Amino acid sequence: MTVNTEIKTYMNYINGKWQSSSTNEVQASINPAQKNEIVGYTPKSTKEDLDDAVTSAKNAQAAWRKLSAPARGKYLYKVANVLESRIEEVAETMTREMGKTFQEAKGETARGVAILRYYAGEGMRKTGDVIPSTDNEAFMFTSRTPLGVVGVITPWNFPVAIPIWKMAPALIYGNTVVLKPATETAVTAAKVIECFHKAGLPTGVINMVTGSGGVIGQGIIDHPDINGITFTGSDNVGKQVGQGALARGAKYQLEMGGKNPVIVAKDADLDLAVDATISGGLRSTGQKCTATSRVIVDSTVYDEFKEKLVAKVKEIKVGDGLEEGIWMGPCSSENQLNTVLSYIEKGKNEGAELLVGGNRITAEGLDKGCFVEPTVFDGVTTDMTIAQEEIFGPVLALMKVDNMEQAIDLANDVEFGLSASIFTSNIQNMLDFVDDMEAGLVRINAESAGVELQAPFGGMKKSSSLSREQGQAAIEFFTNIKTVFVKG
Numbered sequence: 237m238t239v240n241t242e243i244k245t246y247m248n249y250i251n252g253k254w255q256s257s258s259t260n261e262v263q264a265s266i267n268p269a270q271k272n273e274i275v276g277y278t279p280k281s282t283k284e285d286l287d288d289a290v291t292s293a294k295n296a297q298a299a300w301r302k303l304s305a306p307a308r309g310k311y312l313y314k315v316a317n318v319l320e321s322r323i324e325e326v327a328e329t330m331t332r333e334m335g336k337t338f339q340e341a342k343g344e345t346a347r348g349v350a351i352l353r354y355y356a357g358e359g360m361r362k363t364g365d366v367i368p369s370t371d372n373e374a375f376m377f378t379s380r381t382p383l384g385v386v387g388v389i390t391p392w393n394f395p396v397a398i399p400i401w402k403m404a405p406a407l408i409y410g411n412t413v414v415l416k417p418a419t420e421t422a423v424t425a426a427k428v429i430e431c432f433h434k435a436g437l438p439t440g441v442i443n444m445v446t447g448s449g450g451v452i453g454q455g456i457i458d459h460p461d462i463n464g465i466t467f468t469g470s471d472n473v474g475k476q477v478g479q480g481a482l483a484r485g486a487k488y489q490l491e492m493g494g495k496n497p498v499i500v501a502k503d504a505d506l507d508l509a510v511d512a513t514i515s516g517g518l519r520s521t522g523q524k525c526t527a528t529s530r531v532i533v534d535s536t537v538y539d540e541f542k543e544k545l546v547a548k549v550k551e552i553k554v555g556d557g558l559e560e561g562i563w564m565g566p567c568s569s570e571n572q573l574n575t576v577l578s579y580i581e582k583g584k585n586e587g588a589e590l591l592v593g594g595n596r597i598t599a600e601g602l603d604k605g606c607f608v609e610p611t612v613f614d615g616v617t618t619d620m621t622i623a624q625e626e627i628f629g630p631v632l633a634l635m636k637v638d639n640m641e642q643a644i645d646l647a648n649d650v651e652f653g654l655s656a657s658i659f660t661s662n663i664q665n666m667l668d669f670v671d672d673m674e675a676g677l678v679r680i681n682a683e684s685a686g687v688e689l690q691a692p693f694g695g696m697k698k699s700s701s702l703s704r705e706q707g708q709a710a711i712e713f714f715t716n717i718k719t720v721f722v723k724g
């Protein structure tokens with residue numbers, strides 16, 4: 237494929253115009269597969285830039301809310317068409333900016349298109365109920381009203397899908413938006429916003445301000461004119477968002493980490509389980525909140541499963557995600573790579589046995605990138621750090637159990653509860669797992685990652701603020717219910 241190597245400076249999008257930051261300062265976005273390559277520059281914005289964006293969103297609010305939902309939907313269909321016409325280009329930028337393979341990046345961009353179309357269609361669906369009143373002369377019903385201005389703070393691991401699955405429902409239900417994308421993937425975000433611009437959304441309905449989390453993200457948390465904040469990212473920052481929003485009475489929604497288990501029962505199809513563990517744990521270099529990280533295997537099939545898993549992990553081709561035949565790209569940044577390596581060190585120091593991987597890759601051609609070997613640990617116990625904390629890297633921890641009850645207890649023995657999967661052919665195992673697993677997504681004979689846009693998405697315990705994103709569930713966050721009582 238041809239790679240676009242032009243280094244461009246992208247801008248904030250405020251009040252329907254592309255604008256540099258008030259200080260004109262920019263930050264470089266670096267390719268994690270080739271750290272000497274700059275993908276583009278984006279503004280290092282200030283509080284003043286954010287204020288302008290919020291004012292613009294606030295001014296646009298009334299007219300956008302007054303449009304019919306089907307009319308708002310028509311705009312989203314147009315955005316979807318523009319993005320669809322740019323899939324390859326946006327995907328290439330994503331791969332160069334955060335490292336996931338081009339195939340995965342294309343899949344994610346296509347998913348962005350599908351999400352836009354889904355929420356465009358939502359504009360034609362009902363948003364309320366008629367409820368019988370005890371007064372037989374009255375008419376009672378519910379309707380939905382938008383929050384107002386929504387602040388959207390997004391991470392780098394799904395730089396197209398996550399902003400879109402937050403912005404599209406915000407818009408269809410009548411909110412206006414200020415997006416603060418992750419700094420690491422701000423160029424990809426700018427390209428997504430270009431699609432909204434091209435689709436001709438009314439001025440001010442959508443705005444983007446790039447810049448540091450500490451300034452622009454914190455600014456969104458504190459801004460009195462932002463009525464709701466939707467966030468995906470780390471546990472620590474999520475807590476700050478929740479506490480800040482609560483303190484000033486803004487609505488908030490948080491999606492944070494996972495420590496997702498896969499259980500392999502003695503009656504599992506082992507080949508299927510091995511493939512799903514690798515796909516769920518190591519695709520996107522393990523940088524998904526739904527990634528498999530703990531592999532809990534029945535002792536009867538433990539050795540056979542381990543042997544098959546290790547053999548396949550050794551075959552994984554790591555490299556620049558733009559190259560043909562590469563299965564796993566780099567970590568998204570040097571920081572992320574160092575975090576992963578530090579967890580691998582902790583695993584070794586705390587007594588886990590390294591079966592494969594464990595090192596930074598420094599082979600020629602990969603030495604300028606943030607590459608780490610896909611890694612599998614054996615003999616992991618639940619008290620170890622690698623069994624408890626989110627690593628966000630290509631690291632699998634094998635854990636042995638003697639029966640299904642032990643497996644589910646172990647699977648639940650973490651602070652997170654996002655996704656979990658089981659491989660079994662026994663119906664009782666499936667039913668027990670569905671009933672007892674403390675996770676927002678429970679998947680049977682399927683990998684832990686893989687979210688469908690039309691279904692609710694979110695976790696239990698520390699994984700989320702207990703609300704759900706995506707599908708029709710999104711309406712609960714992006715609107716308030718009004719109960720209407722009418723009497724002639």
Ligand SMILES: NC(=O)C1=CN([C@@H]2O[C@H](COP(=O)(O)OP(=O)(O)OC[C@H]3O[C@@H](n4cnc5c(N)ncnc54)[C@H](OP(=O)(O)O)[C@@H]3O)[C@@H](O)[C@H]2O)C=CC1
Nearest residue numbers: 390391417418419448449453454469470473492493525628
């Ligand atoms: N649940 C998930 O899908 C994700 C989980 N993570 C977890 O988080 C770890 C760290 O990743 P990282 O990128 O640092 O995640 P962060 O939580 O720091 O970043 C997520 C978003 O929050 C912004 N942000 C950072 N600080 C603040 C702040 N004080 N107030 C408001 N917003 C802020 C970031 O901006 P900026 O980019 O400018 O810093 C980014 O837009 C990963 O290793 C992983 O464990 C990370 C990404 C996604």
Ligand SMILES: O=C(O)CCC(=O)C(=O)O
Nearest residue numbers: 523524525526685686687
């Ligand atoms: O598994 C997926 O497709 C979604 C994962 C996700 O939401 C995340 O990593 O933030």
